[in-house]
Amino acid sequence: MQYYEDIEVGETQECGEYTVTKEEILEFAEQYDPQPFHTDEEAAAESAFGELVASGWHTASICMRLLVDGSIQDQASMGARGVDELRWNRPVRPGDTLSVRTEVVDKRVSESDPKRGYVDSRLEGINQHDEVVISWVGLGMVERRNPDA
Secondary structure (H helix, E strand, O other), X not given: OEOHHHOOOOOEEEEEEEEOOHHHHHHHHHHHOOXXXXXXXXXXXXXXXXXXXXXXXXXXXXXXXXXXXXXXXXXOEEEEXXXXXXXXXXXXXXXXXXXXXXXXXXXXXXXXXOOEEEEEEEEEEEOOOOOXXXXXXXXXXXXXXXXXX
């Protein structure tokens, strides 16, 4: 288990690989983001994207799953305080394969609760062409091994 004390600013990790299907783009969009370029191939062809693309929220959800299955499952995570700087850099299309890389950009002990530390990490969702499709800074909370130290 990785605790707050084990994490270093500048530390990087890569995790996961997931191929996005047309069917799941449609299913997610129908339920959560029913804009025509996510739900209708003909309308999407006439859009600025020129074809069906995944909702940015779908892309974020895929990257979150890759993160949880990757580095977070081995971390004493206490959740997050939010995200900053969320950007949808490039559209995700059917057949794209996504992976995640993270870099710890800041860390500090909580002033209100010495049992936890704050760990801020930049996440990038990367496609099979090594292009960043989504990015954000996650404002994580991680349990401290030695809160009295």
